[in-house]
Amino acid sequence: MLLIKNGRVLDPASKTDAPRDILLDGEHIAEIAATGKIAHAIVAPGFIDMHAHLREPGQENSETIETGSHAAARGGFTAICCMPNTRPVNDNASITRFIVDRAKAFGHVRVWPIGAASVGSKGEAIADIGAMRDAGIVAVSDDGKPIASAKLARQIMDYCRTLDLPVIEHAEDVSLAAGAVMREGIASTRLGLPGMPAAAESVCVARDVQVAELTGARLHIAHLSAKASLAQVRFAKQNGLRVTCEVTPHHFTLIDEDVTYDSRYKMNPPLAAREDREALIEGLADGTVDAITTDHAPHEPAIKDVEFDKAPFGILGFETAIGLALEQLVHSGRIPLMRMVELFTTGPARVLGKDRKLATGEPADVTIFSLDRPWTYNVTESASKSRNSPFDARAFKGGPVATIVAGKLVHQH
Numbered sequence: 001m002l003l004i005k006n007g008r009v010l011d012p013a014s015k016t017d018a019p020r021d022i023l024l025d026g027e028h029i030a031e032i033a034a035t036g037k038i039a040h041a042i043v044a045p046g047f048i049d050m051h052a053h054l055r056e057p058g059q060e061n062s063e064t065i066e067t068g069s070h071a072a073a074r075g076g077f078t079a080i081c082c083m084p085n086t087r088p089v090n091d092n093a094s095i096t097r098f099i100v101d102r103a104k105a106f107g108h109v110r111v112w113p114i115g116a117a118s119v120g121s122k123g124e125a126i127a128d129i130g131a132m133r134d135a136g137i138v139a140v141s142d143d144g145k146p147i148a149s150a151k152l153a154r155q156i157m158d159y160c161r162t163l164d165l166p167v168i169e170h171a172e173d174v175s176l177a178a179g180a181v182m183r184e185g186i187a188s189t190r191l192g193l194p195g196m197p198a199a200a201e202s203v204c205v206a207r208d209v210q211v212a213e214l215t216g217a218r219l220h221i222a223h224l225s226a227k228a229s230l231a232q233v234r235f236a237k238q239n240g241l242r243v244t245c246e247v248t249p250h251h252f253t254l255i256d257e258d259v260t261y262d263s264r265y266k267m268n269p270p271l272a273a274r275e276d277r278e279a280l281i282e283g284l285a286d287g288t289v290d291a292i293t294t295d296h297a298p299h300e301p302a303i304k305d306v307e308f309d310k311a312p313f314g315i316l317g318f319e320t321a322i323g324l325a326l327e328q329l330v331h332s333g334r335i336p337l338m339r340m341v342e343l344f345t346t347g348p349a350r351v352l353g354k355d356r357k358l359a360t361g362e363p364a365d366v367t368i369f370s371l372d373r374p375w376t377y378n379v380t381e382s383a384s385k386s387r388n389s390p391f392d393a394r395a396f397k398g399g400p401v402a403t404i405v406a407g408k409l410v411h412q413h
């Protein structure tokens, strides 16, 4: 039994914003009762991060399911989806089962694997999606790269429609992005680094939206970064297509002008232009964006701490997500707190075809966070095995306080 007393409960599913006591009995919520006390900490349904890289199997020097899920718990997440670009790639049921079993044995939070869309994510043949679905995947993606062709995307979407699985697309036109290490613009010119235009993303989004229309499939655009891509998603939604998208904290916080020769500013899609960032925040506010995801992408120093153009793409994300969302979206007055909670809970849950709410009988997954606790992110104290964050030493106002998964306190500040 666990009692959460005097929390300010924020539950997007029931539109509740009121002080409540919540009693957890084992893995489920036993009772929610009104309380007259003044509430301080925010008590929300368990946060979901539907885009992360846990590097196991194959790159355990950078992260493991144990360390990655520990970092997720510290960041306030109760459930995370892991992308299939491990070594070997999660493109068959035996790898999916390995991940599910490791997560059960060592995971600090729920781990929901995403299977590869094509064999080896090579973009040639469709993967054994049906068998992976039976083993526990919640979506498919060739993340790290786009689905190689419109024809293959059609085949994958046709098949996933029959299974009712979302297809998650890393939208990138590889011909437009070839050789680029950041966004093309004044900043890339100034740094003398090869850049990719925003169209490297939006051209692929346009292709996929049309294939989603052709097939009737559920299409989800990963780490959307460009204004033009968002316009495609908005258009698709207005036309009744089952198209959704996610945005990362680094894309609504930083822009290409923030890039230095420090490889901690190198990610894919790259940090975008100021007007893209503005558009993303508008999309987060108006409902065009469905989820905030971290794209947590740990890389050990031996491979990441090298020259900018040689370093791999990606940064840590779990432990700074709530702090950045509060800073950029809520404290700035750009979006209401309830909407921020929605983007971490019911938003991604809906994309994955899951429920997320605080109600009697529901799973006891709860994220508790503060709106005002001052703290500084120190990456050397991260639970991740890697250290590649551009937000090291950043001071935050508000952040994770406690994370509860299936009635168990997995992190407490």
Ligand SMILES: [Zn+2]
Pocket (backbone or CB within 6 Å): 143, 144, 145, 170, 222, 223, 268, 269
């Ligand atoms: Zn990606």
